[in-house]
Amino acid sequence: MSVSLIAVSTLVIGCLPGYDRIGLLAPALLVACRLTQGFSLGGEFTGSMAYTTEHAKPLMRGLISSSTALGTSLGFLTGSAAVMVLDQALTKEQINAWGWRLPFLFSVAMALFGWWLRRSLHESEAGERAKEIVARPPVFSAIAADWKPSLQLFAIVAFSNALYYYVFNAAVISAKAGDAANAAAFQTANTVALMFVAVGKVMGGWMSDRMGRRGSALLFTLWGLAVMVPGWLAMTHMPIQPSAFLSAQLLMGIPIAMSLGMQGAMLVEMFPVANRVVSMSFAYSVAMALSGGIMPMLDSWFTTELKRPGATMVWIGGLGVVATLVLLRMRDTTGRDLKT
Numbered sequence: 001m002s003v004s005l006i007a008v009s010t011l012v013i014g015c016l017p018g019y020d021r022i023g024l025l026a027p028a029l030l031v032a033c034r035l036t037q038g039f040s041l042g043g044e045f046t047g048s049m050a051y052t053t054e055h056a057k058p059l060m061r062g063l064i065s066s067s068t069a070l071g072t073s074l075g076f077l078t079g080s081a082a083v084m085v086l087d088q089a090l091t092k093e094q095i096n097a098w099g100w101r102l103p104f105l106f107s108v109a110m111a112l113f114g115w116w117l118r119r120s121l122h123e124s125e126a127g128e129r130a131k132e133i134v135a136r137p138p139v140f141s142a143i144a145a146d147w148k149p150s151l152q153l154f155a156i157v158a159f160s161n162a163l164y165y166y167v168f169n170a171a172v173i174s175a176k177a178g179d180a181a182n183a184a185a186f187q188t189a190n191t192v193a194l195m196f197v198a199v200g201k202v203m204g205g206w207m208s209d210r211m212g213r214r215g216s217a218l219l220f221t222l223w224g225l226a227v228m229v230p231g232w233l234a235m236t237h238m239p240i241q242p243s244a245f246l247s248a249q250l251l252m253g254i255p256i257a258m259s260l261g262m263q264g265a266m267l268v269e270m271f272p273v274a275n276r277v278v279s280m281s282f283a284y285s286v287a288m289a290l291s292g293g294i295m296p297m298l299d300s301w302f303t304t305e306l307k308r309p310g311a312t313m314v315w316i317g318g319l320g321v322v323a324t325l326v327l328l329r330m331r332d333t334t335g336r337d338l339k340t
Contacts, residue, residue, distance in 0.1 A: 002047075003118050006040035007111030009033040014104030038285070045072070046281040049264035054124035056265075058335040059209055062216075065264035066205025073198035073257070076168065078110075079103065080191040087184040126338045130273050142275035143282050149270040150283035155326035156217060156266070157284065159319040160259040161292035163224055166316060167252050168194065170296040171235050174303070175245055182242055189246035196250055197257040204258030205265065213266040214332040220259035221327065225320045227251050232313050269333035273340060291319065 013033045019026045048068045056064035082103040090099045123131075143150070172190045176183040208216040231252035235245060271280050302311040 002040040002043035003111060003115045006037050006044070007108060007115065009036035009040070010104050010107050010111070014101045014107075042281045042285045046267075046284050047277050050268050050277050050280065051121070051124060051127070053265045053268040054126040054338050061265040061269075061335075062205040062208035062213070062262050063202070064205075065268065066202045066261040068264050069201040069205070069261045070198055072260075073194060073201055077191065077194040077198060080168075080187065080194055082106075084184065084187045084191050087187055126273050126276075129339045130276065139278055143279050146271060146275055146279035146283075150279060152270060152326055152330060153267055153280065153283045154287040155319075155323050157263060157287045158291035159221060159316065159323040160224065160256050160263070161288055162295050162316045162319055163228060163252060164256050164260065165292035165295040166299060166312065167231075167235075167249055167256070168197075170299040170312075171245075171249075173296060174299070175235070175240065178238055179240075185242035186245060189242045189249065193246055193249040193253055197253050200254045200257030201261030204261030207258065208262035208265060208334070212332045212334045213262060213269065214327060214330055214334075216262050217259065217266060218324065218327045220255050220262070221320055221323050223255035224252065224259065225317060225324070227255065228316065228320075229313055236309060266333055268338065269336045273338060 010033070013030065016029055016033070017026060045068065048071070049065055052068055053061050053065040086095050086099050086102070168190060172186060175186045179186070204216070204220065211219070231248045234240070234251070235248040267280055267284070268276065298315065299309075299312045302315075303309045
């Protein structure tokens with residue numbers, strides 16, 4: 001259901017008439033499609049983290065579950081590459097008129113492959129154990145019961161996602177707007193950086209199997225805090241060359257990629273099996289929306305409305321400090337029995 005809904009909603013976005021043809025119905029339908037995509041993601045992404053982690057051997061959970069994070073990188077990479085191709089192949093007027101629809105239409109092929117793949121999977125032992133638990137609390141009662149790991153999850157993922165969305169979304173938009181002549185070059189730099197990020201996520205998952213989840217999460221968070229200000233200064237010092245922009249992206253992106261790569265196994269190990277997916281999905285979705293999701297808008301508000309561009313780094317840095325404090329007080333989850 002989740003794969004089918006996200007496929008249909010993405011296809012509808014690609015076919016959606018504009019405001020000039022159907023008026024307010026166009027933005028209303030667009031919002032409805034985006035909400036459907038988010039609903040589908042809540043059922044698929046965190047479920048994938050649980051599924052891959054539950055299937056892996058205890059000493060390989062970080063590496064195996066990093067495949068979920070790698071999947072999101074491949075999605076970002078494919079999207080960035082699609083924009084790069086459009087920027088180079090079409091004029092700005094052509095992109096605005098019809099070219100922007102092409103990636104949404106072509107995504108149907110990936111959705112069909114995903115649907116076929118999901119149909120061929122079998123439940124994990126922990127998943128079968130969850131189905132045997134008859135006295136399962138209602139959804140909201142389950143979420144309330146898991147308040148502690150949910151708050152810990154929020155703190156752990158907020159910093160990495162906020163910085164990730166700034167580096168690979170908000171900063172790219174600002175760079176392209178500030179230097180329209182090099183817009184395609186900035187998009188190319190972003191695509192190259194995302195290739196390194198994909199590798200970094202796998203390395204982060206592998207390292208967490210060796211160092212432990214808590215220790216590696218602390219290392220990657222402190223690493224991200226240490227490089228974010230130098231990277232931001234290099235990224236916002238205009239005029240900036242695409243090569244320098246790429247270097248700044250890698251400086252900030254690698255530690256965050258490694259953090260995201262190990263989070264899947266850590267988050268799954270934090271939640272009990274009975275309510276694992278629903279509680280983790282709720283907490284993760286809220287954390288994503290309130291950290292990464294609002295980052296481009298927040299950065300624009302700090303920069304254009306308040307005239308305080310540095311406030312973006314203060315905000316993200318504050319999330320990093322909270323993550324560090326929470327991790328220092330947590331127990332290591334590495335190797336926990338996932339059937340309980």
